[in-house]
Amino acid sequence: MKTAIIGLPMVGKTSLFTILTGVHQETRIGSTAVRTGVARVPDPRLEALAAIFQPPKVTHATVEYLDVPAISKESLRDGSYLASLRVVDAFAHVVRVFADETVPHEFGDVDPLRDIDNLETELILSDLVVVEKRLERVEKDRKKIKSADLDHEWELLHRCKELLEANTPLRQLALDPEGDRRLRGFQFLSQKPMLYVMNLGEDDAPRLHEKEAEFRAALPARPRTAVTAVCGKIEAELAELSPGEAQDLMASYGLAEPGLNRIISATYALLGLMSFLTAGETEVRAWTVPAGSHAVKAAGAIHTDFEKKFIRAEVVNWQALVDHRGYAGVREKGLLRLEGKDYVVKDGDVLVIRHG
Ligand SMILES: Nc1nc2c(ncn2[C@@H]2O[C@H](COP(=O)(O)OP(=O)(O)OP(=O)(O)O)[C@@H](O)[C@H]2O)c(=O)[nH]1
């Protein structure tokens, strides 16, 4: 699962990417310079479990980020740039809110809602080109052959065209599994989940949560979008400090946790992912599965053999395991449940897979 950090020029994309992932070097997709890096999903549950099990190894879930060049009319005409965007699962759009005379703004002045609108329109126009091209092809073919398959595709693409022409992202489209399968191959940009990362100035930092709520209210309520506010400048300072000093700096702005944590958690949720956990003397670990996964799928995330030879899962909530100080405690209290392969795993479940 990959999330591309996108946005207008000079809004703080690379700065945020570097603090999120610690990655500095560049790679290339075609002629496009791209940085890829991995961020650990913050998870206090792992620390709590590690305090009990004392394993030598604690493994977090991760999300992968791409730092791509700025979005513009020109870059969106570049095939290799488009390709680097098409392959990702979600976007994090960094939006400039900070005022800074020394950093030029693409459109001259700072106007976050306009910038969001502009970028969304660019994604929409880029999808419209793809839809129109494909429609032309399908219409030609329909004159030659009668096929229910082509009729379905034509209908679906027409729905897309109407939405896009009304300047609406394809994220809005409610699809049945069949339609979803048909559209997936197009890798439409405006269909991808979108996290708006509002990059505030330092003066707004003490009112970070209010600002975030304001932006959330001002943006159209759309499926599969989320909003989070950070102050990039402060995040950059935090990254340089020891944990103790970082706590002090955050406290001075009234912040409970680094903004990065909220970006990462929001990305994870937007991707439709959740974590289940495993805990033992050798390792405490978070595993990533799509939200709503069954126990047998969760077993498969650990090992394909566990999925094939799945018998049962022992399940307990992480908090119960911490409160009763390990497996002996939860067993004694009767809190350890045995579940079958169709059990829907919940975020924060700790599993032991019994397999043949
Ligand atoms: N005041 C302020 N300046 C910032 C912030 N984030 C980035 N900058 C400055 O803005 C300039 C661009 O930062 P980058 O992180 O390279 O921005 P970018 O979006 O990756 O830029 P491009 O890749 O060139 O489009 C640098 O001079 C940064 O120091 C911020 O949160 N506050």
Ligand SMILES: [Mg+2]
């Ligand atoms: Mg950059």
